[in-house]
Amino acid sequence: MPAPALLDRRLLFVTGKGGVGKTSVAVALAALAASHGRRTLVCQIDAKGDLADVLETEPLTYKPREVLPGLYAMTMSTEESLKEYLRLQLRIPLLAKIGPLARTFDFVATAAPGVKEILTVGKLAYEVRERHYDLVVVDSSATGHVVGQLAAPEAIREVVRVGAVRNQVDWILDILQDPAQTGAVIVATAEEMPITETIELAASLGSNTHVDLAAVIVNQVLPELFGAREESLFESLRTATAHRKLVGEVGDGVDHVLDAAELAVARRRARAVHLDALNDALGATVPVVYLPFLFARRHGLRTTRRLSAALAAELGIEQ
Amino acid sequence: MSRAEATLRLETLLSAKEIVLTCGAGGVGKTTTAAAAAAMAATHLGGRVLALTVDPARRLAAALGLTEVGNTETRVTPAAFARAGVHPRGELWVAMLDTKASWDDLIRTHAPDAATRDAIIANPLYRNVTGKFVQSHDYIAMERLHEIHASGRYDLIVVDTPPTRNAIDFLDAPDRMAEFFSSRLLRWLIAPYRSRMFTTASKPFYAAADRVLGAQFLQDIAEFFILFQTMYDGFVDRAKAVTRILEDRRTTFVVVTTLDTAPAREAEFFVEALAERKYHLGAVVCNRMLPAYFGDRAGARAAEVMKGNADTLASLVARRVGDRDAMEGVLREVAENYLNYRMIAARELEQLSELTMPRELLVSVPALQRDVCSLADVLEVGRHLW
Numbered sequence: 211m212p213a214p215a216l217l218d219r220r221l222l223f224v225t226g227k228g229g230v231g232k233t234s235v236a237v238a239l240a241a242l243a244a245s246h247g248r249r250t251l252v253c254q255i256d257a258k259g260d261l262a263d264v265l266e267t268e269p270l271t272y273k274p275r276e277v278l279p280g281l282y283a284m285t286m287s288t289e290e291s292l293k294e295y296l297r298l299q300l301r302i303p304l305l306a307k308i309g310p311l312a313r314t315f316d317f318v319a320t321a322a323p324g325v326k327e328i329l330t331v332g333k334l335a336y337e338v339r340e341r342h343y344d345l346v347v348v349d350s351s352a353t354g355h356v357v358g359q360l361a362a363p364e365a366i367r368e369v370v371r372v373g374a375v376r377n378q379v380d381w382i383l384d385i386l387q388d389p390a391q392t393g394a395v396i397v398a399t400a401e402e403m404p405i406t407e408t409i410e411l412a413a414s415l416g417s418n419t420h421v422d423l424a425a426v427i428v429n430q431v432l433p434e435l436f437g438a439r440e441e442s443l444f445e446s447l448r449t450a451t452a453h454r455k456l457v458g459e460v461g462d463g464v465d466h467v468l469d470a471a472e473l474a475v476a477r478r479r480a481r482a483v484h485l486d487a488l489n490d491a492l493g494a495t496v497p498v499v500y501l502p503f504l505f506a507r508r509h510g511l512r513t514t515r516r517l518s519a520a521l522a523a524e525l526g527i528e529q
Numbered sequence: 530m531s532r533a534e535a536t537l538r539l540e541t542l543l544s545a546k547e548i549v550l551t552c553g554a555g556g557v558g559k560t561t562t563a564a565a566a567a568a569m570a571a572t573h574l575g576g577r578v579l580a581l582t583v584d585p586a587r588r589l590a591a592a593l594g595l596t597e598v599g600n601t602e603t604r605v606t607p608a609a610f611a612r613a614g615v616h617p618r619g620e621l622w623v624a625m626l627d628t629k630a631s632w633d634d635l636i637r638t639h640a641p642d643a644a645t646r647d648a649i650i651a652n653p654l655y656r657n658v659t660g661k662f663v664q665s666h667d668y669i670a671m672e673r674l675h676e677i678h679a680s681g682r683y684d685l686i687v688v689d690t691p692p693t694r695n696a697i698d699f700l701d702a703p704d705r706m707a708e709f710f711s712s713r714l715l716r717w718l719i720a721p722y723r724s725r726m727f728t729t730a731s732k733p734f735y736a737a738a739d740r741v742l743g744a745q746f747l748q749d750i751a752e753f754f755i756l757f758q759t760m761y762d763g764f765v766d767r768a769k770a771v772t773r774i775l776e777d778r779r780t781t782f783v784v785v786t787t788l789d790t791a792p793a794r795e796a797e798f799f800v801e802a803l804a805e806r807k808y809h810l811g812a813v814v815c816n817r818m819l820p821a822y823f824g825d826r827a828g829a830r831a832a833e834v835m836k837g838n839a840d841t842l843a844s845l846v847a848r849r850v851g852d853r854d855a856m857e858g859v860l861r862e863v864a865e866n867y868l869n870y871r872m873i874a875a876r877e878l879e880q881l882s883e884l885t886m887p888r889e890l891l892v893s894v895p896a897l898q899r900d901v902c903s904l905a906d907v908l909e910v911g912r913h914l915w
Binding site (some may be wrong): 217227228229230260261295352378401402403404406436437439440443444446447452456457459461462463466467468469470471474476477480505507508 | 900
């Protein structure tokens with residue numbers, strides 16, 4: 211059975227090492243889906259993340275807010291998620307009595323492995339199950355923590371033998387483990403650490419969870435300046451005769467321009483090594499999507515739109 | 530010549546300090562900066578210098594001769610320095626933090642008796658909890674730093690702090706650990722399992738918690754914390770000692786950032802967090818800057834002419850007629866490339882001038898055009914810091 215198309219899934223966990231543009235890519239994916247008429251929710255897991263900045267909007271809350279037509283955004287709060295869960299599942303509406311519970315909650319949650327994670331993943335799976343949205347895109351934790359999150363339901367099923375949570379885990383797993391519904395997306399740049407972490411995470415997802423790795427998105431890919439023939443022509447510009455002619459026509463600044471081309475070629479080559487390593491490690495099993503480095507002003511909605519357009523082209527979706 | 534270069538040199542800072550912590554957003558080059566600073570200190574200042582790192586890139590680790598994960602401190606051999614063309618005055622040692630092993634060491638040190646020690650290490654929740662609870666990576670890094678510093682084995686220790694989205698977490702980790710162990714909430718949480726006497730006040734909480742998690746699971750957790758509490762005094766004392774070290778005037782922080790918006794904002798946030806806690810800020814390293822020639826107007830003029838007159842220029846410089854069209858493409862491409870990078874370089878300079886930290890603390894380091902994969906590369910980065 212061929213893997214379902216990325217945006218046809220219902221729940222996408224977007225992760226990646228810090229600094230690779232994970233949030234921008236998550237928003238670009240969500241915005242692309244929304245612009246194709248799919249009611250989309252983008253949810254930030256890290257309360258201190260920069261999803262609101264990327265969306266150029268007010269600070270986000272647990273309650274989703276429509277930020278672009280058809281695109282809703284929220285930030286995860288395990289405390290709010292617990293309250294909602296108690297109210298909906300256990301029919302415990304007592305907000306007053308939640309007071310002491312909320313105070314201890316942080317301690318219980320940090321102490322009890324998997325509690326925060328299950329409240330997070332549970333809420334997201336709930337939104338999918340209730341069909342509140344066509345697609346939920348999660349701006350997940352960084353590579354180091356995402357496995358803990360995605361593996362939590364299975365871990366919980368092993369430690370918690372009785373109780374309401376135990377009963378909830380099954381339907382959560384049904385959603386998480388179904389590749390038609392759920393997928394993980396790893397964002398990387400073609401640099402040593404992000405690629406190493408991507409390869410390790412891909413392996414770790416496979417061995418610690420049953421969540422399907424839907425795609426690896428390589429962000430900020432530098433353009434190829436020229437092929438072999440062009441490169442030898444470029445080198446001929448450094449010879450004494452050609453160089454003298456160039457300086458005569460365009461001035462001394464030509465050296466900076468030529469140096470810059472060498473810098474660009476060296477950078478791209480250094481990165482190509484890591485892309486090869488990625489492709490070797492993944493084989494043909496996981497689609498790899500490339501997004502170009504944007505020579506742009508500061509990052510904001512405008513950059514996100516350009517990323518969305520690049521994604522659409524790569525995924526073969528008409529804009 | 531970058532504008533910050535003349536005002537501060539890490540040589541001055543590292544001559545006066547015993548502990549340096551590098552911090553900043555993920556992916557800005559913290560580990561390389563820490564290694565480079567340590568290598569330069571060992572080379573020029575002498576003494577025994579340790580670079581303690583959390584999670585180095587493979588090639589950087591290999592460059593430093595770090596082959597095994599573990600808490601072993603390894604010396605970078607004089608031969609390795611000689612291959613990089615350097616004869617250091619002192620010794621450079623490197624170690625990689627092993628979180629799990631460090632936790633086990635800590636339990637062995639603080640457990641009141643062998644039975645408690647074994648019970649904790651055998652507890653199924655232990656690994657999970659040490660992996661997650663109260664930012665245990667952050668805590669353990671600071672704990673190791675304290676232990677190594679107290680041993681008096683090194684003149685200078687350079688620590689690369691754990692990557693964390695919330696950069697200040699590790700600063701507060703020792704306090705939070707002490708607070709956690711002395712908290713009434715913890716005692717309250719485990720009280721019923723200790724005394725089996727429920728108080729009226731706590732009943733609704735336990736009733737709800739039992740329904741959600743199951744009583745058995747809560748009891749497992751409580752038992753674990755009851756064991757852990759036997760180490761209360763040791764933990765609180767150590768956490769306080771670690772906080773004292775961070776406040777000590779012999780300790781300094783070096784904030785590392787690139788001049789992208791998000792890391793720069795995080796660096797500013799971090800500088801504020803240090804000030805609030807009265808910790809010493811030694812330097813702000815602006816890493817991986819593009820070469821200064823992108824700021825040169827002559828370069829921009831040349832690129833614009835090359836782009837505009839690519840066809841005539843191509844006829845002039847192509848050696849064979851058949852190469853003319855391809856050469857025109859090359860000239861355009863090369864000119865466009867310069868202008869593209871020039872915009873990024875300009876954005877960097879603007880970001881640099883917008884940074885709110887004191888000018889005299891800024892050190893700029895150019896980007897290396899390759900990955901750092903040898904001691905010579907580490908030293909090259911170091912020379913820009915020095």
